[in-house]
Amino acid sequence: MFISGIAFIIFAIILLGSALMVITARNPVHSVLFLILAFFNSAGLFVLLGAEFVGMLMVIVYVGAVAVLFLFVVMMLDISFADLRKGAMQYVPLGLLLAVILLCEFIALYGAWEFAPNLGSNLSDPISVASEGTNARSIGLVVYTDYFLAFQIAGLVLFVAMIGAIVLTHRTRPGVLKQSVASQQRVNPDDVLEIRKVTTGTGI
Amino acid sequence: MVDFNLVPLLPEIFLAITAMGLLIVGAFHGNESTRAICWASAIGVVVTGFILLGLDWNERHVLNNMFVFDQFSGLMKVIILLGVLASLALSVRYIIQEGIERFEYPILLLFAGIGMMIMVSANNMLSLYMGLELQSLSLYVLAAIHRNSSKSAEAGIKYFILGALSSGLLLFGISLIYGFTGSVDFDVIGRSLMSVETIPQGVTFGLVLILAALAFKISAVPFHMWTPDVYQGAPTSVTAFFAMVPKIAAMGLLMRLLLDPFAAAFDQWMQIIYFVSLMSMIVGGFAALVQEDIKRLLAYSSIGNMGYALIGLVAGTAEGAGAVILYLFIYMIMTAGTFAVVMCMRRNGMAVYKISDLSGLSKNSPVLAYVLLVLMFSMSGIPPMAGFFGKLVVFNAAVDQGYYILATLGVITSVIAAYYYLRIVKVMFFDDAVDAFDKELPLARRVVMLFSVVFVLCFVFKPSPFMSMSLSAADSLFSNAAIMSAPAGDDAQSLEPAAG
Numbered sequence: 033m034f035i036s037g038i039a040f041i042i043f044a045i046i047l048l049g050s051a052l053m054v055i056t057a058r059n060p061v062h063s064v065l066f067l068i069l070a071f072f073n074s075a076g077l078f079v080l081l082g083a084e085f086v087g088m089l090m091v092i093v094y095v096g097a098v099a100v101l102f103l104f105v106v107m108m109l110d111i112s113f114a115d116l117r118k119g120a121m122q123y124v125p126l127g128l129l130l131a132v133i134l135l136c137e138f139i140a141l142y143g144a145w146e147f148a149p150n151l152g153s154n155l156s157d158p159i160s161v162a163s164e165g166t167n168a169r170s171i172g173l174v175v176y177t178d179y180f181l182a183f184q185i186a187g188l189v190l191f192v193a194m195i196g197a198i199v200l201t202h203r204t205r206p207g208v209l210k211q212s213v214a215s216q217q218r219v220n221p222d223d224v225l226e227i228r229k230v231t232t233g234t235g236i
Numbered sequence: 237m238v239d240f241n242l243v244p245l246l247p248e249i250f251l252a253i254t255a256m257g258l259l260i261v262g263a264f265h266g267n268e269s270t271r272a273i274c275w276a277s278a279i280g281v282v283v284t285g286f287i288l289l290g291l292d293w294n295e296r297h298v299l300n301n302m303f304v305f306d307q308f309s310g311l312m313k314v315i316i317l318l319g320v321l322a323s324l325a326l327s328v329r330y331i332i333q334e335g336i337e338r339f340e341y342p343i344l345l346l347f348a349g350i351g352m353m354i355m356v357s358a359n360n361m362l363s364l365y366m367g368l369e370l371q372s373l374s375l376y377v378l379a380a381i382h383r384n385s386s387k388s389a390e391a392g393i394k395y396f397i398l399g400a401l402s403s404g405l406l407l408f409g410i411s412l413i414y415g416f417t418g419s420v421d422f423d424v425i426g427r428s429l430m431s432v433e434t435i436p437q438g439v440t441f442g443l444v445l446i447l448a449a450l451a452f453k454i455s456a457v458p459f460h461m462w463t464p465d466v467y468q469g470a471p472t473s474v475t476a477f478f479a480m481v482p483k484i485a486a487m488g489l490l491m492r493l494l495l496d497p498f499a500a501a502f503d504q505w506m507q508i509i510y511f512v513s514l515m516s517m518i519v520g521g522f523a524a525l526v527q528e529d530i531k532r533l534l535a536y537s538s539i540g541n542m543g544y545a546l547i548g549l550v551a552g553t554a555e556g557a558g559a560v561i562l563y564l565f566i567y568m569i570m571t572a573g574t575f576a577v578v579m580c581m582r583r584n585g586m587a588v589y590k591i592s593d594l595s596g597l598s599k600n601s602p603v604l605a606y607v608l609l610v611l612m613f614s615m616s617g618i619p620p621m622a623g624f625f626g627k628l629v630v631f632n633a634a635v636d637q638g639y640y641i642l643a644t645l646g647v648i649t650s651v652i653a654a655y656y657y658l659r660i661v662k663v664m665f666f667d668d669a670v671d672a673f674d675k676e677l678p679l680a681r682r683v684v685m686l687f688s689v690v691f692v693l694c695f696v697f698k699p700s701p702f703m704s705m706s707l708s709a710a711d712s713l714f715s716n717a718a719i720m721s722a723p724a725g726d727d728a729q730s731l732e733p734a735a736g
């Protein structure tokens with residue numbers, strides 16, 4: 033118990049610190065690296081909660097795929113983030129003011145929080161890992177039954193995202209030469225070759 | 237799961253399979269097949285409509301109570317499908333003329349339609365959010381589909397970023413509601429709110445955040461800033477779709493959310509909706525006065541119209557909810573006709589959007605001018621037209637509940653709005669003629685215009701079927717709330733096998 037408490041505090045502090053660095057680091061590559069650190073620490077928090085499957089997914093999907101993709105994009109695009117930031121700086125005071133007001137409101141709300149009288153019966157029962165075996169199995173048990181609809185719609189959302197990405201980026205360029213074996217075989221030598229006699233000392 | 241029953245989802249499932257099948261056809265035949273795919277999608281939408289009409293419209297909750305099918309969602313889905321059908325019909329020729337005939341275009345329209353149908357049937361915050369995202373994601377892509385136009389790209393990016401922000405607010409609001417009740421199920425939320433004496437502050441905070449996000453989706457003031465830019469930048473056929481359908485779905489969602497789970501928090505949300513409605517009418521009325529671009533003008537007009545529709549919601553009665561449905565339906569049909577005319581504004585193959593381009597339209601193409609005349613009269617609410625009845629039922633519902641100030645201000649702003657609608661009529665009929673528009677008038681556009689004008693003109697002769705339909709749909713929303721507040725609470729579940 034004591035060790036997991038310490039681990040929680042360490043993970044949480046590093047998570048918050050690296051999240052802060054993501055938005056304040058000057059170099060965008062550093063931002064992405066801090067983002068990866070943040071993902072690792074949140075994965076650690078999930079493991080502490082006993083949700084090791086979700087924790088591993090965080091590492092595989094976010095660190096392995098998303099963050100590396102970010103890194104590629106940041107390195108390939110020639111965007112001057114310093115200039116972008118300069119334009120945004122003028123809104124910082126107003127934004128900070130609003131953020132502080134909101135923060136105060138939410139702290140006040142936290143102090144006066146009430147729960148519904150029948151909260152206990154509303155909460156869905158946590159699936160105990162001990163009775164269901166592994167983490168992945170217990171997630172599968174609810175995803176394919178209770179949350180069937182949401183799961184299917186999530187599939188459609190991803191499908192639309194894929195179509196959208198293709199629609200917005202794929203273009204057929206007229207000048208590109210592609211291999212077409214059939215038309216290459218069909219070429220008649222007379223159409224593409226011309227034989228000329230060149231007399232010595234003159235050009236064509 | 238006891239209530240695993242896919243029958244109420246048949247329309248959505250059929251539409252999804254149609255869209256995926258047509259996508260495969262498109263992938264093999266390329267953009268030359270866009271026309272055929274558009275019409276095939278239109279047929280798919282019609283078949284979906286028939287499947288929907290063939291279903292049993294009694295209330296059913298299925299799939300772990302995530303999805304509800306009742307008269308309200310049924311009627312909203314019929315309206316949504318009509319809107320999608322009209323947008324498809326209007327789009328076919330336009331996207332070819334503009335050189336954006338991507339075969340994905342109709343597919344994305346269909347997916348947006350599926351998202352909207354799920355939205356109006358959502359009975360759980362999770363399915364609500366998923367439906368909303370499916371719809372929004374398709375709309376973001378559609379707004380940016382004209383890739384060679386920087387305005388279209390701007391519209392897409394603006395819509396995407398602000399839409400993502402509003403989704404964030406929505407999720408934050410939902411998390412606060414979950415923090416109070418411990419569930420995201422509408423019925424449970426409703427029961428929990430009924431069981432407390434005063435609505436706790438946390439719920440009010442969550443409600444405010446959810447309402448902010450949904451006000452963004454229906455482009456109500458003060459979350460309307462994106463509307464004129466997106467409407468102006470997106471291709472006109474997409475703008476027509478934006479103005480017609482997504483707002484109806486978002487409004488349906490808002491109505492179910494406020495009148496069903498949050499019925500107990502009426503005092504809280506009524507103030508917010510009151511303010512939003514009032515501001516939308518005022519901003520929509522005044523900002524449109526100075527617009528020169530007809531698409532921007534229609535954007536402000538749609539902001540104002542959402543304000544009028546929300547008046548019915550403020551009333552908080554079945555009559556009010558019925559009035560909202562009727563108002564939205566009439567508004568959708570008028571908008572379809574108006575955009576059909578706007579799409580005909582082309583000179584030498586180029587689209588023009590200035591109101592001054594309409595000068596002397598009555599001499600060059602009298603048919604277009606008279607169609608627009610009827611629609612503008614109807615939009616400004618001049619008596620024999622359908623638009624008048626839409627406003628009448630909404631104001632009536634508000635006056636019945638004693639909201640005299642709101643109704644009076646609604647009438648005043650609609651008079652102000654009448655100025656800019658009638659200015660278009662003045663420009664068309666009394667200004668000197670400029671160069672004529674291209675003569676081309678595709679059949680689909682003619683059909684949409686004809687249907688819209690006939691509906692607007694003939695509504696006065698037989699308004700009762702529409703009124704009774706919207707009222708009974710609204711009643712189903714309230715009967716649901718009554719079941720929920722019953723002590724046993726699980727009546728909806730026990731009804732289910734009998735209905736299924």
